[in-house]
Amino acid sequence: MDPAVTLQHASSLPVWVLYLVIIVPMYRLLRLTLDAWANEVRDVLWVRRNRWERSITAAVLMVLLACNRAAFAEHLRLVAVKEVPLLVRAHFGAVLEVDPNLPKRRLLVIGEVGDGKSTMVSALRDPAQAPLPETGKHPRGITKAITNYIGLPINGQRIELLDTPGIGDMDITPTKLISLLEERLGSHHQAHVDGVLVTSPVSDGRIKLGAQVVATIVDNGFLGGDKWSNIILVGTKSDRAEDDKERTFFREEIGREFFSRAPKQHGSVVLVSRDDYSELRNAIAQLPSLGIAYQAPDAETMAKALADRLGVQMKDFQQQLETAREEIRLEYREQLERQRKELTNK
Numbered sequence: 001m002d003p004a005v006t007l008q009h010a011s012s013l014p015v016w017v018l019y020l021v022i023i024v025p026m027y028r029l030l031r032l033t034l035d036a037w038a039n040e041v042r043d044v045l046w047v048r049r050n051r052w053e054r055s056i057t058a059a060v061l062m063v064l065l066a067c068n069r070a071a072f073a074e075h076l077r078l079v080a081v082k083e084v085p086l087l088v089r090a091h092f093g094a095v096l097e098v099d100p101n102l103p104k105r106r107l108l109v110i111g112e113v114g115d116g117k118s119t120m121v122s123a124l125r126d127p128a129q130a131p132l133p134e135t136g137k138h139p140r141g142i143t144k145a146i147t148n149y150i151g152l153p154i155n156g157q158r159i160e161l162l163d164t165p166g167i168g169d170m171d172i173t174p175t176k177l178i179s180l181l182e183e184r185l186g187s188h189h190q191a192h193v194d195g196v197l198v199t200s201p202v203s204d205g206r207i208k209l210g211a212q213v214v215a216t217i218v219d220n221g222f223l224g225g226d227k228w229s230n231i232i233l234v235g236t237k238s239d240r241a242e243d244d245k246e247r248t249f250f251r252e253e254i255g256r257e258f259f260s261r262a263p264k265q266h267g268s269v270v271l272v273s274r275d276d277y278s279e280l281r282n283a284i285a286q287l288p289s290l291g292i293a294y295q296a297p298d299a300e301t302m303a304k305a306l307a308d309r310l311g312v313q314m315k316d317f318q319q320q321l322e323t324a325r326e327e328i329r330l331e332y333r334e335q336l337e338r339q340r341k342e343l344t345n346k
Contacts (some may be wrong), residue, residue, distance in 0.1 A: 099156030106160045106192070106291070107151070107284065108185075110217075111199030112210030113166035116236035116272075120199060121163045123277050125149045146184050155285045162193070167210035174213050174310060175321040178302065179328040181217065185294035192291040195230050195284060196222075198258070202235040202250045202271060203242070207257050209309065216305045219261045220297045227292045228262035232270060232283050239273035247271055299325075 111117040129150040151159030165172040198214045218231055235250045255269035270279035303318040310317065
C-alpha cells in the first residue's frame with residue numbers, strides 16, 4: 001500500500017473517533033432539546049388557543065417571517081460569531097491563550113452615562129473569570145465605583161479592565177470622579193495604566209462633556225510627553241449610525257477635535273458596535289509598551305480647565321474638588337481599616 005495513503009488513514013482515525021464519541025451524541029442531544037422547545041412553543045402558541053387566536057397568531061408569524069427573514073438570519077449569524085467563542089472560552093478557559101512571559105495590561109475605561117461603556121466592558125471581559133457588569137440607561141448611572149474586570153487575553157497578554165462611574169451620574173459628580181481616579185491611580189498606590197479607553201457614541205456627532213472632561217484629565221493629570229499614544233477614542237454604537245458619512249465624520253472630525261491637545265493632534269480612533277469589537281482589540285494590541293502614570297494636579301489648575309465647561313464658577317469648582325478629594329480619602333481609609341479588621345479576625 002502507498003505510504004501516503006496509510007498515513008492519511010492513520011491521521012483520520014482520531015477524527016472519526018472524535019466524530020463518533022462526541023459529535024454524534026451532541027448532535028442528538030441538540031435535536032432532542034430543539035424538539036422539546038418546539039413542542040413547548042407549539043403548545044403555547046397553538047394547541048392552547050382557540051380558532052380566532054390561532055388565526056391571529058398565524059397571520060402575525062407570517063408577517064414577521066416575510067418582513068424580517070433576512071434580518072433574523074443575520075441576527076443568528078452575529079450571535080453565533082459572538083457567543084460561540086465566548087462559550088468555548090468559558091468552558092475551556094481563556095488562560096490557555098495567555099503568554100506568561102508577557103506583562104498584564106491595565107486599561108482604564110471612561111465615558112458618559114449611557115455611552116455603551118459597560119456594554120463594551122462586558123464584551124471585553126473573560127466570561128469564565130469576571131462577572132457580567134450591569135448595563136443599560138439609568139438616570140443615576142449603573143457603575144458607582146471603579147470596578148476591576150479580568151479581560152479576555154489579547155495577543156497573549158492578560159487584560160485588566162478598570163470600569164469607572166459614568167460622567168453625568170447624578171450620584172457621582174465630575175469632581176468626585178476626578179477624586180476617585182486620583183485615589184486609585186495616585187502616587188501612593190504606585191499604579192499606572194497601559195491605556196485609557198474613552199467612549200463616545202458615533203451618532204452624537206460631537207465631543208460630549210464626558211470626553212472633554214477626560215481630555216482635560218489626560219492633559220493635566222497623566223505624565224509623559226507621548227501620553228496621548230496610550231489613549232484610544234472609542235466610537236460606540238457604530239451600528240446605529242445613519243450611514244458611512246457619519247462614521248467617517250467621527251473618525252476624522254471628532255477624532256481631530258478630541259486629540260487637539262496631543263503633540264501631533266492625532267490619535268487612535270476606533271469604532272465598535274454591539275457585535276463587533278475587532279477594531280478596538282487591534283488598537284489595544286498596538287498600545288505602547290510603556291504605561292502612563294497619573295499625578296493629581298492642584299485644584300486651581302483643574303478649576304481653570306473645567307469650570308467653564310461644567311457651567312460653574314471657578315471658586316465653586318475648586319471648593320467642590322477639594323471637598324470631594326477629602327471625602328474619597330476618608331472612604332478609602334475606612335475601607336482599608338475594615339479590611340485590616342477582617343484579616344485580624346480571621
